[in-house]
Amino acid sequence: xxxxxxxxxxxxxxxxxxxxxxxxxxxxxxxxxxxxxxxxxxxxxxxxxxxxxxxxxxxxxxxxxxxxxxxxxxxxxxxxxxxxxxxxxxxxxxxxxxxxxxxxxxxxxxxxxxxxx
Amino acid sequence: xxxxxxxxxxxxxxxxxxxxxxxxxxxxxxxxxxxxxxxxxxxxxxxxxxxxxxxxxxxxxxxxxxxxxxxxxxxxxxxxxxxxxxxxxxxxxxxxxxxxxxxxxxxxxxxxxxxxxxxxxxxxxxxxxxxxxxxxxxxxxxxxxxxxxxxxxxxxxxxxxxxxxxxxxxxxxxxxxxxxxxxxxxxxxxxxxxxxxxxxxxxxxxxxxxxxxxxxxxxxxxxxxxxxxxxxxxxxxxxxxxxxxxxxxxxxxxxxxxxxxxxxxxxxxxxxxxxxxxxxxxxxxxxxxxxxxxxxxxxxxxxxxxxxxxxxxxxxxxxxxxxxxxxxxxxxxxxxxxxxxxxxxxxxxxxxxxxxxxxxxxxxxxxxxxxxxxxxxxxxxxxxxxxxxxxxxxxxxxxxxxxxxxxxxxx
Numbered sequence: 001x002x003x004x005x006x007x008x009x010x011x012x013x014x015x016x017x018x019x020x021x022x023x024x025x026x027x028x029x030x031x032x033x034x035x036x037x038x039x040x041x042x043x044x045x046x047x048x049x050x051x052x053x054x055x056x057x058x059x060x061x062x063x064x065x066x067x068x069x070x071x072x073x074x075x076x077x078x079x080x081x082x083x084x085x086x087x088x089x090x091x092x093x094x095x096x097x098x099x100x101x102x103x104x105x106x107x108x109x110x111x112x113x114x115x116x117x
Numbered sequence: 118x119x120x121x122x123x124x125x126x127x128x129x130x131x132x133x134x135x136x137x138x139x140x141x142x143x144x145x146x147x148x149x150x151x152x153x154x155x156x157x158x159x160x161x162x163x164x165x166x167x168x169x170x171x172x173x174x175x176x177x178x179x180x181x182x183x184x185x186x187x188x189x190x191x192x193x194x195x196x197x198x199x200x201x202x203x204x205x206x207x208x209x210x211x212x213x214x215x216x217x218x219x220x221x222x223x224x225x226x227x228x229x230x231x232x233x234x235x236x237x238x239x240x241x242x243x244x245x246x247x248x249x250x251x252x253x254x255x256x257x258x259x260x261x262x263x264x265x266x267x268x269x270x271x272x273x274x275x276x277x278x279x280x281x282x283x284x285x286x287x288x289x290x291x292x293x294x295x296x297x298x299x300x301x302x303x304x305x306x307x308x309x310x311x312x313x314x315x316x317x318x319x320x321x322x323x324x325x326x327x328x329x330x331x332x333x334x335x336x337x338x339x340x341x342x343x344x345x346x347x348x349x350x351x352x353x354x355x356x357x358x359x360x361x362x363x364x365x366x367x368x369x370x371x372x373x374x375x376x377x378x379x380x381x382x383x384x385x386x387x388x389x390x391x392x393x394x395x396x397x398x399x400x401x402x403x404x405x406x407x408x409x410x411x412x413x414x415x416x417x418x419x420x421x422x423x424x425x426x427x428x429x430x431x432x433x434x435x436x437x438x439x440x441x442x443x444x445x446x447x448x449x450x451x452x453x454x455x456x457x458x459x460x461x462x463x464x465x466x467x468x469x470x471x472x473x474x475x476x477x478x479x480x481x482x483x484x485x486x487x488x489x490x491x492x493x494x495x496x497x498x499x500x501x502x503x504x505x506x507x508x509x510x511x512x513x514x515x516x517x518x519x520x521x522x523x524x525x526x527x528x
Binding site: 086 | 232234280281282283284285286288292
C-alpha cells in the first residue's frame with residue numbers, strides 16, 4: 001500500500017538567526033529519504049515553502065475567490081510530504097515516527113487511493 | 118436441540134473462528150459475514166439430529182469456503198490460493214482436534230481491535246463483538262448507548278481498519294509498551310462496565326464470563342507480560358467476590374462488610390497464581406498494584422479478622438506514583454478514613470476537583486459517608502441526595518437509601 005506522510009510543523013521553529021535549524025533538518029531529511037530510497041520505498045514527496053508564499057483559491061457556490069495565505073490559519077501548517085510504500089499502517093507509522101522535525105509537530109499518515117480497485 | 122447446540126458452538130468458538138478467518142483473509146467484515154453464513158448453513162444442516170462431532174471445526178471449514186466464494190463474487194483478485202472445491206463436511210466426517218485445525222489468532226485480533234488507530238470509544242465494543250461474540254444489542258446495553266449509535270461506531274472502526282491498512286499482526290516487542298497498554302486499558306473499560314452492575318444478572322453475567330476467558334487468553338499468550346497477568350488476576354479477584362456483593366434484599370454490600378465465606382475460592386487461587394507469576398517477572402506496574410489491593414482483601418478468611426486497611430492504604434500510596442488520578446485518590450481516601458480518621462479523609466476528598474466529579478456518583482457517596490461520620494448531618498444528606506440523583510444501579514441505590522436513612526435518624 002502507499003501512504004502519504006503529511007508533515008505539520010510550526011514554521012517559527014525554522015526562524016533562527018543564521019538558518020541553522022533549517023540546514024540541520026534538511027540534512028536529516030536527506031538521510032531519511034536516502035534510507036527510504038535504499039529500501040526501495042520512496043514514491044515521491046516534496047518540501048513546501050512557508051505559508052507566507054501561499055495563495056488559496058476557494059470555490060463556493062460556483063464562484064472562485066482568491067485569498068492570500070494558507071487554507072486555514074493554525075499554529076502548525078502543512079510543510080511537506082512523503083509518499084511511501086509500506087506493507088501496512090504500522091509500518092507507515094514507524095516511518096512517521098522517525099521523520100525529522102525541527103521542533104514539535106505532527107505527521108498525519110493517510111493511505112493513498114489505490115487506482116487498481 | 119440442534120438450534121441450542123449451534124448457539125452454544127457459536128458462542129463458545131465464534132471468537133476463535135472469526136479470528137482465524139480475519140487473520141487469513143485480512144478482512145473483518147468478510148470474516149464476520151462468512152461466519153454468519155456458516156451459522157446459517159449449520160442451522161439447516163444440523164437440523165436432523167446429526168450435529169457434527171466438532172461443531173467449531175465444521176463452522177470454520179464452511180465459513181472458510183463461504184469467504185472464498187464471497188471474494189470470488191466480489192471479483193477481487195487475491196493472492197490467496199483457494200482450496201479446491203469440496204462438498205460441505207458431513208457429520209460423520211471425523212474432524213481432527215479443532216485446536217490444531219483452527220489456528221488461534223485471537224491475540225492478533227485483539228491487537229487489531231485495540232489498535233491506537235481505532236477510535237478509543239470503539240475499541241472495547243469491537244473487541245467484545247469480534248473476539249467475544251457479543252451481539253451489538255448486548256454491547257449497546259452494557260455501554261448505555263443506543264444500538265444504532267454503537268452499530269455505527271463498529272462500522273466506522275472496521276472501515277478504518279480496512280482502509281488505513283492496520284496490520285493483522287501481533288506487534289513486535291519494541292511496540293509492546295504502547296500496544297499492550299492500549300489493549301489493557303480497552304479491556305479495563307470493558308470490564309468496568311461488567312463490574313459496575315453488582316447484581317451481575319442477565320447479560321452481565323455472560324459478559325463477566327467473557328472477560329474471564331479473554332484475560333485467560335491474554336495471560337496464556339503473553340506469559341512474560343506482568344501487567345497482562347496482573348489484569349487477569351484482578352478480574353478473577355473481582356469475580357470471586359461477586360456472590361457476596363449483594364445482601365438478601367438485593368442491597369449492595371461494601372467490600373469491608375462482605376462475608377469471605379461467600380467468595381469463590383477457586384477463582385481466588387487462580388488469581389493468586391497469576392499475581393505471583395506477575396511478581397516473578399520483577400517489573401512492577403499499576404495493574405499489579407491494583408491486583409495486590411484486591412489480593413489484600415481476598416486474603417481475609419472471615420469477618421472476624423480485621424480489614425486490611427493499612428495494607429490497602431500503603432498500596433494506594435504506591436499506586437499514586439504510577440497513576441495519580443482523581444479516581445485513585447478518591448478510593449485512597451476511603452482507606453485514609455479507616456486508618457487516619459474521617460476528618461483527614463474529607464480534607465483530601467475536598468481537595469479533589471469537585472467540578473470534574475460533579476456527576477460522578479461515587480464521589481458524592483464517599484463524601485456523604487465521611488460527612489455523616491463527622492456528625493455533619495445536613496451536608497451528608499445533601500451529598501446522599503446528589504449521589505442518588507445520579508441514577509445509581511439498583512443495588513447501589515438501595516444501599517445509598519439505607520445509609521441516607523441512618524444519617525437522617527442521627528443528624
